[in-house]
Amino acid sequence: MPMTELPDMLLLARIQFAFTISFHILFPAFTIGLASWLVVLESLWLYTGRALYRTLYDFWLKAFAVSFGMGVVSGVVMSYQFGTNWSEYSAATGSVIGPLMGYEVLAAFFLEASFLGIMLFGRGRVSDRMHLVATILVAFGTLVSAFWILSANSWMHTPAGYALEDGRFIPVNWMEVIFNPSMPYRVVHMVLACYLSTAMVVTAVGAYHALRGTAPDAARVMLGMGLPFIAVVTVLQVVAGHEHGVNVYEHQPTKLAAMEGHWESYERDAPLILFGWPDAAAEDNRWELAVPKLGSLVVTGSMDGAIRGLKSWPRDERPPVAIVFWAFRLMVGLGLVMLAIGGIGSWLLWRGSLTRQRVFLKACVAAAPAGFLAVLAGWVTAEVGRQPYVVQGLLRTADAVSPVTAEAVSLSLLIYVFVYTLIFGAGLRYLFAIFRRGPGAPDGDLQREPVGSSRMAAWLGARTGESGDR
Secondary structure (H helix, E strand, C coil): CCHHHHHHHHHHHHHHHHHHHHHHHHHHHHHHHHHHHHHHHHHHHHHHCCHHHHHHHHHHHHHHHHHHHHHHHHHHHHHHHHHHCCHHHHHHHHHHHHHHHHHHHHHHHHHHHHHHHHHHHCECCECHHHHHHHHHHHHHHHHHHHHHHHHHHHHHHCCCCEEEECCEEEECCHHHHHCCCCHHHHHHHHHHHHHHHHHHHHHHHHHHHHHHCCCHHHHHHHHHHHHHHHHHHHHHHHHHHHHHHHHHHHHCHHHHHHHHCCCCCECCCCCEEEEEEEECCCCEEEEEEEECCHHHHHHHCCCCCCECCHHHCCHHHCCCHHHHHHHHHHHHHHHHHHHHHHHHHHHHHHHCCHHHCHHHHHHHHHCCCHHHHHHHHHHHHHHHHCCCEEECCCEEHHHCCCCCCHHHHHHHHHHHHHHHHHHHHHHHHHHHHHHHHCCCCCCHHHCCCCCCCCHHHHHHHHHHCCCCCC
């Protein structure tokens, strides 16, 4: 391959992978949270006997099935690129990444796929408790899947437990490979992000039907459970995000400098740069707005904390600073939006005036994609911030691509864009149609006698004015 083609091919390969993973990541982010939401709904139905919980379960199960199917398809397509566009990466890291991906399939995907059939088609064929067990196992499988995928990805950021032999990464300590330095922080941060993404959608659907006056009881339950959850989990996410940032400071200082927009090094009292436009050519930030001395405290926990600036690395060792800088701020900004939605909504819920606040309900509907956008912004921050390496400090992205032409990659990229627009556009349209229809009226045979106290139902009824539906 002529060397003049390499930059074009590399850029196209990166765009193609970014395009496919951006589609794919949305569906696992939704199904991970949605599976746990389904466990809660079915558990409440069995515990309280309220038919409304069963109705909500059946409604969200449809959305889960559609999202799960699109996630599987997009994941398979994405994985093909390891062989087509990134064969050198596969050859170098296959001994480490291959088993981790295999564990994800064996320990998680098979579990999800097996019990998903019972979730979808087992009602009336197995007992209610067995159906709940199937739902729990599917939810557990989604979390196990996230564990293995993030373990593999985290190893690329903070490689450990390996030896290099003839340009190949050979695992020598699997515990260090799996539980590499960034893995625990990334798993917690991502799982909380998935839960928040799902909660924002649940809340938006509840707000939509509260505004329309359709399925009012179901809307009140979705709002009553979704908004306090968002308020609490967003606070937990702030804590988890900070700890993840400290880990980045320790193990990926170049990424940290790009995230914070620091060109100069500081022995102490580094500023906290709120906004600005990083200029890589000038090695400076234009129109910078910063808070003096606060950067060291936020990043290191002390005013005396030192932060290394981008100028201390050669230009070819730095990531694209502007992308990382603004993706990080977009993620944080969306987090603040979700915190505001959860906090204000919980306060209105407590006052009993939530369903009368039409402006706020419209804001909830508009904020439905906030969690997904934050996930994408965080993913861009993490992956672009690692550049120019695909395995941090060891394997450059330019050395990981396949020996194929830019023309071949551009053709496959165009095909992906066309097919994804057609297939996933239809899938998303169907998913939105489910949301618009809303939960249906419960069947007569779903009316069951309560088998226990219903404190959650009483709380929701008291806070939202629900009269009950037993």
